Amino acid sequence: MVELLDNQRTFHIQVKHTSLVLHVLPTGHVTVIYWGKRLESKSLAYVIQDIGRASYISDTDGIKDFKLEQLPQAMPTHGNSDLRTPALVLEYADGSRITNLRYKDFKVYSGKERLPGMPTITSGEEVETVEILLEDYLQQVTVKLIFSAFYEYNAITQSVVVTNLSKSNVTIEKVVSSNIDFLDAAYDVCYLSGAWGRETHRQVRPLSQGAFLLDSKRGASGHGQNPFLALADKQANENSGSIYSMNMVYSGNFQAIAEVDMHQNTRMQMGINPFDFAWQLVPQESFYTPETVLIYSDQGYNQLSAIYHRFYRECLMKSSHAEKVRPVLINNWEATYFDFDKRKLLSLAKEAADCGIELFVLDDGWFGKRSDTTTSLGDWQPNHQKLGGSLSGLIEEIGQLGLQFGLWVEPEMVSPDSELYRAHPDWIIQVAGRDPQLARHQYVLDLANPAVQNYLITELSTLLEKENIAYIKWDMNRNITDSGSSYLAVAQQKELSHRYILGLYHVLEILTEQFPEVLFESCAGGGGRYDPGMLYYMPQTWTSDDTDAIERLPIQSGTSLIYPPISMGCHVSAVPNHQVGRITSMDTRGIVAMQGNLGYELDLTQLSTEEKLLVKEQVVQYKEIREIVQLGQLIRLTEIENQNQYAWLYRSKDATAFVVSFVQVLARANTVPKRLKLAGLDAKAYYQVGERICTGSELMSIGLKLDKPIEDYAGQRWLVKKIEK
Structure with a gap:
């Protein structure tokens, strides 16, 4: 787990297949001398000693040829002879900004402590933690680097604690959660990017000298870029190559950097975005960063995904639903939008029940005077007139059809036309003297304010205590503008973005603890906020508002790089699709939606008898395979560069059953389909595919026959079962 070498100057952090090695120099600087495939060694200090020195700022610390700028540091600070991007920037009461950290002490212990007020990855399995304490003696500031090794999960987490031991305030201008320097630059950078409706597309591009930066300044982790960054070998693919990755357990503004210096070294770091951020650290106070997850794979992206998926299911998601199969649901949004009444909802629910669907979700429009986006956010009282009576009565009637009931909410927002806003106009994020900007006819509530937090806890607790609700869809449809808080002091205004997220986490902590039986999505x-921080509280995420099956292929493939399939909400919707107008077969829409948690988002009452039978068959098929899909291991079967074909496989926990899916986007004239080679099977075992029996070696080396597409957007699915012969 944590082995001490070189007279307790080297910390060898070990998990099952990975080593992370830190070393304290005689100067007191802490260096990262290795991260990668697990090592067996009793001395590693020579790695630093062997680094050759190039020219420029050298002979510092009174040591000949000492050049901090060429050393792989764990916590580089502003104001010293390392002129690369710092991991820590502090401003002191005298206006100075130099921080000179040197090693002071360490502590190794079993287990892992909870980060105050933030999601923290924990596990009942074997975990060991090392804390490395650094100190700036002059300024009386300490920085604690906390690494936890989850041995069986092949995962390491890191967080940082900055403590002010002086008698004056200290301002944190920047502090990252992880900084790792590599003595090489021959990497590709891999990340997930996109926009609303086309989130988490996997991107791979070569690194070059200079800084590659990912970030969000939107108040949420964001549609544009996910808090994930990886460095990969140039030849890395789904099944081979080394990949070094960071994923941040945080739901707000973040920044990730991969910086190549003039000596072909790479600095990789991730943390809270320093943009519009500062934190006033009063005497004797500590600041805790969110934690990052450090995952290394030496067998490509599929192994990387397998590590993340198991780790997040078993150690991150605290919900009791984390390892429970999820219900097939119907959401009324694209079926009705705001135009519904009790009769229409019950008609939709009856059709859903007839198809074997298990959960009915009532989306936007059920509360206040809400019939469009202009009103009532914040007033979480049911609209009895629109619902044709009480919400309890509707839930009871839907329950009599054999369906559980779910509800949509958007608690972080408020409409100017609402009782809440009229009572508390000071509760929104705004700058005094300026007219706050409306976006989607709504403002953002100031969750840095404890009164706002308590209001949301009270309103939602009352709703969940009164009504028989099995599922909550928690939405956030607006990013933060007009950054300012009536609650925070003048000197704290740059703390708003982080305090907002801490306030959100507090609300979610209370509600999810109070209502553990509710499945929160x-x-x-x-x-736009698909990140490990939200997964800690809510084990399911609506993957994209884009419900088109073909658009969902790269979205769900990219999401699956990090996040487990059981966390992905995936729905079959109507055609022509409401976002892009594409017409896709019901069969292909079902295949794609079965890549995660299956749901339907269309008006079942408008389907033909034949289409309803197809839905019914899909639901039956999915219930047969959903444990494999939701709790098994995902293996992607095609490379991400092949944008015209997508194939993936799920392997059951006991490796006896496999679900294989394939979709071709566009048909091509005069072509002969190639075979689809599988992975993850026992080469010597026998498997049944339809009427045919094959060995694992056949299926992995020869593969399955693909049908010749006679139309665009064609899909196929197979169930492969291990048999005795």
Whole structure:
């Protein structure tokens, strides 16, 4: 787990297949001398000693040829002879900004402590933690680097604690959660990017000298870029190559950097975005960063995904639903939008029940005077007139059809036309003297304010205590503008973005603890806040507002790089699709939606008898395979560069059953389909595919026959079962 070498100057952090090695120099600087495939060694200090020195700022610390700028540091600070991007920038009461950290002490212990007020990855399995304490003696500031090794999960987490031991305030201008320097630059950078409706597309590009930067300044982790960054070998693919990755357990503004210096070294770091951020650290106070997850794979992206998926299911998601199969649901949004009444909802629910669907979700429009986007956010009282009576009565009637009931909410927002806003106009994020900007006819509530937090806890607790609700879809459809808080002091205004997230986490902590039986799904205009921080509280996320099956292929493939399939909400919707107008077969829409948690988002009452039978068959088929899909191991079978074909496989926990899916986007004239080679099977075992029996070696080396597409957007699915012969 944590082995001490070189007279307790080297910390060898070990998990099952990975080593992370830190070393304290005689100067007191802490260096990262290795991260990668697990090592067996008793001395590693020579790695630093062997680094050759190039020219420029050298002979510092009174040591000949000492050049901090060429050393792989764990916590580089502003104001010293390392002129690369710092991991820590502090401003002191005298206006100075130099921080000179040197090693002071360490502590190794079993287990892992909870980060105050933030999601923290924990596990009942074997975990060991090392804390490395650094100190700036002059300024009386300490920085603690906390690494936890989850041995069986092949995962390491890191967080940082900055403590002010002086008698004056200290301002944190920047502090990252992880900084790792590599003595090489021959990497590709891999990340997930996109926009609303096309989130988490996997991107791979070569690194070059200079800084590659990912970030969000939107108040949420964002549709544009996910808090994930990886460095990969140039030849890395789904099944081979080394990949070094960071994923941040945080739901707000973040920044990730891969910086190549003039000596072909790479600095990789991730943390809270320093943009519009500062934190006043009063005497004797500590600041805790969110934690990052450090995952290394030496067998390509599929192994990377397998590590993340298991780790997040078993150690991150605290919900009791984390390892429970999820219900097939119907959401009324694209079926009705705001135009519904009790009769229409019950008609939709009856059709859903007839198809074997298990959960009915009532989306936007059920509360206050809400019949469009202009009113009532914040007033979480049911509209009895629109619902044709009480919400309890509607839930009871839907329950009599054999369906559980779910509800949409958007608690972080408020409409100017609402009782809440009229009572508390000071509760929104705004700058005094300026007219706050409306976006989607709504403002953002100031969750840095404890009164706002308590209001949301009270309103939602009352709703969940009164009504028989099995599922909550928690939406956030607006990013933060007009950054200012009536609650915070003048000197704290740059703390708003982080305090907002801490306030959100507090609300979620209370509600999810109070109502553990409720399945919470997060949503931020789709995948605009699909991050480990939200998964800690809400084990399911609405992957994208784009429900088109073909658009969902790269979205769900990219999401699956990090996040487990059981966390992905995936729905079959109507054609022509409401976002892009594409017409896709019901069969292909079902195949794609079965890549995660299956749901339907269309008006079942308008389907033909034949289409309803197809839906019914899909639901039956999915229930047969959903444990494999939701709790098994995902293996992607095609490379991400092949944008015209997508194939993936799920392997059951006991490796006896496999679900294989394939979709071709566009048909091509005069072509002969190639075979689809599988992975993850026992080469010597026998498997049944339809009427045919094959060995694992056949299926992995020869593969399955693909049908010749006679139309665009064609899909196929197979169930492969291990048999005795």
